[in-house]
Amino acid sequence: MRSVYLDNNATTMVAPEVREAILPLLESEYGNPSSMHGLGGSSGKLLSEARERVAAGLGCSPSEIIFTSCGTESDNTAIHSATESQPEKKHIITTRVEHPAVLNVAKHFERKGYDITLLSVDSEGRMDLDQLRKAIRPDTALVSVMYANNESGVISPIEEMVQITKERGVLFHTDAVQAIGKIPIDLKTLPVDYLALSGHKIHAPKGVGVLFLRRNTPFRPFMLGGHQELGRRGGTENIPGIVGLGMAMDLAGKHIGEENTRVRAMRDRLEKGLMATIPDAMVNGVGAERLPNTLSIAFKYIEGEAMLLLLDQFGICASSGSACTSGSLEPSHVLRAMGVPFTYAHGSLRFSLSVYNTDEDIDLVLKELPPIISRLREFSPFRRGDEGLDWVEDH
Amino acid sequence: MWEYTDKVREHFLNPKNSGTIENADAVGEVGSLSCGDALRLFLKIDDEGRIEDAKFQTFGCASAIASSSVLTEMVKGMTIEEAEKVTNKDIADALGGLPKEKMHCSVMGQEALDDAIRCYRGLDVAPAPEGEIVCKCFGVTDLQIKKAVLENKLTTLEEVTNFTKAGGGCEDCHGRIKEIIDEVRFGAPDVKPLEVKPVKLTNIKRFQLVSQTIEEEIRPALHKDGGDIELVDIEGTVVIVSLRGSCVGCPSSNLTLKDFVERRLKETVEEAITVREA
Numbered sequence: 001m002r003s004v005y006l007d008n009n010a011t012t013m014v015a016p017e018v019r020e021a022i023l024p025l026l027e028s029e030y031g032n033p034s035s036m037h038g039l040g041g042s043s044g045k046l047l048s049e050a051r052e053r054v055a056a057g058l059g060c061s062p063s064e065i066i067f068t069s070c071g072t073e074s075d076n077t078a079i080h081s082a083t084e085s086q087p088e089k090k091h092i093i094t095t096r097v098e099h100p101a102v103l104n105v106a107k108h109f110e111r112k113g114y115d116i117t118l119l120s121v122d123s124e125g126r127m128d129l130d131q132l133r134k135a136i137r138p139d140t141a142l143v144s145v146m147y148a149n150n151e152s153g154v155i156s157p158i159e160e161m162v163q164i165t166k167e168r169g170v171l172f173h174t175d176a177v178q179a180i181g182k183i184p185i186d187l188k189t190l191p192v193d194y195l196a197l198s199g200h201k202i203h204a205p206k207g208v209g210v211l212f213l214r215r216n217t218p219f220r221p222f223m224l225g226g227h228q229e230l231g232r233r234g235g236t237e238n239i240p241g242i243v244g245l246g247m248a249m250d251l252a253g254k255h256i257g258e259e260n261t262r263v264r265a266m267r268d269r270l271e272k273g274l275m276a277t278i279p280d281a282m283v284n285g286v287g288a289e290r291l292p293n294t295l296s297i298a299f300k301y302i303e304g305e306a307m308l309l310l311l312d313q314f315g316i317c318a319s320s321g322s323a324c325t326s327g328s329l330e331p332s333h334v335l336r337a338m339g340v341p342f343t344y345a346h347g348s349l350r351f352s353l354s355v356y357n358t359d360e361d362i363d364l365v366l367k368e369l370p371p372i373i374s375r376l377r378e379f380s381p382f383r384r385g386d387e388g389l390d391w392v393e394d395h
Numbered sequence: 396m397w398e399y400t401d402k403v404r405e406h407f408l409n410p411k412n413s414g415t416i417e418n419a420d421a422v423g424e425v426g427s428l429s430c431g432d433a434l435r436l437f438l439k440i441d442d443e444g445r446i447e448d449a450k451f452q453t454f455g456c457a458s459a460i461a462s463s464s465v466l467t468e469m470v471k472g473m474t475i476e477e478a479e480k481v482t483n484k485d486i487a488d489a490l491g492g493l494p495k496e497k498m499h500c501s502v503m504g505q506e507a508l509d510d511a512i513r514c515y516r517g518l519d520v521a522p523a524p525e526g527e528i529v530c531k532c533f534g535v536t537d538l539q540i541k542k543a544v545l546e547n548k549l550t551t552l553e554e555v556t557n558f559t560k561a562g563g564g565c566e567d568c569h570g571r572i573k574e575i576i577d578e579v580r581f582g583a584p585d586v587k588p589l590e591v592k593p594v595k596l597t598n599i600k601r602f603q604l605v606s607q608t609i610e611e612e613i614r615p616a617l618h619k620d621g622g623d624i625e626l627v628d629i630e631g632t633v634v635i636v637s638l639r640g641s642c643v644g645c646p647s648s649n650l651t652l653k654d655f656v657e658r659r660l661k662e663t664v665e666e667a668i669t670v671r672e673a
């Protein structure tokens with residue numbers, strides 16, 4: 001069965017060009033860039049080429065690029081740098097809809113005595129600039145706001161937020177993991193201090209990420225060790241991952257137009273098609289500016305996991321906005337922050353596309369999902385008109 | 396993706412007995428919107444009190460649907476007395492097991508069945524769960540947690556969450572849940588009725604009570620886990636002890652001291668007691 005992969009905000013397939021570039025590194029060119037021999041030397045060369053590629057993709061200088069193991073490490077490093085370099089400042093501003101790689105770090109600092117301000121979002125997932133203005137204090141060490149949300153696809157007003165933050169002389173970090181390759185980012189004109197990105201979200205392999213660190217920005221290494229990355233991150237470089245990421249950055253730059261035309265058109269067709277055929281559905285964040293590839297859609301009266309498993313029968317891979325696991329029985333914190341009603345939030349699905357998707361993929365979802373929804377609704381105790389919710393506890 | 400048994404998959408993909416029964420003799424309803432699951436169980440019961448037919452409507456994940464489906468299959472043909480004995484474990488076993496994080500789906504099945512039986516007996520309003528609400532996010536009481544811990548031999552917070560959902564939200568209740576687990580495991584509060592505490596203790600009386608509680612209750616409880624405790628001294632209301640055996644160097648030894656030893660001594664001897672390690 002052909003797999004129809006529509007979960008690209010979770011991870012992406014490795015692009016064929018990236019795979020090609022990596023294979024020799026796994027076979028014969030396995031040198032350690034720190035070694036003083038030919039094999040090491042050629043690895044070192046590949047490393048600096050990849051750094052240049054990433055820098056070119058972001059519009060910054062190669063020396064402002066630190067290779068890490070993932071987006072999470074990059075986020076952690078940025079926050080630790082900002083706090084440890086300004087120990088007298090004990091306030092961090094971030095948002096309710098951040099990825100756990102930021103939110104949980106903020107919670108960690110809260111336990112250590114920091115004050116955390118979580119900016120909220122409206123029902124469309126939009127952030128309020130005034131809220132940020134009011135939140136900044138003399139002891140604010142860092143403002144950390146994601147560039148685009150992984151679940152709703154809603155894009156944050158980063159330019160305005162950076163401006164407000166900079167006027168007050170506060171450091172700014174953005175987790176741009178979902179934005180890279182989908183919307184143009186130019187760090188020459190966007191004065192963020194730290195920016196995190198992850199390879200596996202842009203068709204590079206897993207296990208590699210980048211922290212952009214603007215020149216003269218306070219920095220404290222998170223990984224202590226050797227002199228790698230100018231002493232800013234110890235540990236032998238993951239050369240295959242880094243080379244793959246360099247190649248993936250090039251491709252992302254090339255594909256950005258297609259993301260915003262063909263991919264966006266497929267997403268819109270999926271959205272319109274589902275909304276037209278399935279009653280009691282709603283698009284999360286529909287009124288906001290969203291990533292071109294993401295559709296978060298919620299179906300009332302049913303639960304997400306059941307839909308996912310039935311879609312899986314047809315080889316369709318998507319994800320749900322409701323994680324029914326012991327640790328988080330509630331719908332995603334993002335949907336909760338947007339105030340999506342429980343009856344919808346539990347039935348949320350996220351489709352995230354890439355340039356490797358085709359019109360046939362969309363056709364298949366449009367054909368298979370509506371009967372799945374009606375089937376599940378048939379044995380749901382909740383239904384139209386008779387919501388039957390009076391006996392259900394609403395904590 | 397969850398590891399589901401073939402039985403769970405089969406019951407999820409082809410659920411048996413989904414739907415409603417017109418003029419059902421009993422309807423059981425449980426659910427919570429925030430948890431995202433709800434189950435309505437319909438029973439048709441003959442004059443002899445035997446379940447002729449059972450159907451369900453479920454809002455929930457694959458395990459919730461499979462648990463509902465297998466439950467309806469199980470109870471058909473049972474008398475009400477037999478059905479009353481069905482436990483959540485029976486439901487999970489009938490499915491060849493559920494992922495541990497999904498055990499609460501089987502609990503929901505059992506609760507719906509209980510509710511239906513109450514309805515059949517004319518006790519249609521489910522009594523509010525007794526006890527003190529421990530987990531506000533999911534409305535779970537201490538008695539419900541104790542029952543789950545006892546019946547399923549749970550030892551960790553994570554297991555309690557898997558079975559009861561308590562603790563699966565904001566996490567505020569985690570401390571209290573751990574205390575309850577310890578209470579059940581160490582048997583502390585239920586070991587014997589609390590003695591009436593004298594208003595003011597003499598030093599001798601305090602010493603007697605402390606050593607009696609340690610010897611008769613605390614040491615045997617710690618022995619069960621390979622640990623031990625010794626009374627070193629008593630200075631005023633400060634009880635100085637020394638932990639032995641596996642309690643030494645145990646990461647939770649502080650918890651043992653404060654949450655178990657000290658609390659129990661406060662209950663049996665005197666509120667002012669504090670415990671310190673030698």
Ligand code: FES
Pocket residue numbers: 529530531532533561562563564565566567568569
């Ligand atoms: S009170 Fe128990 S999880 Fe929130």
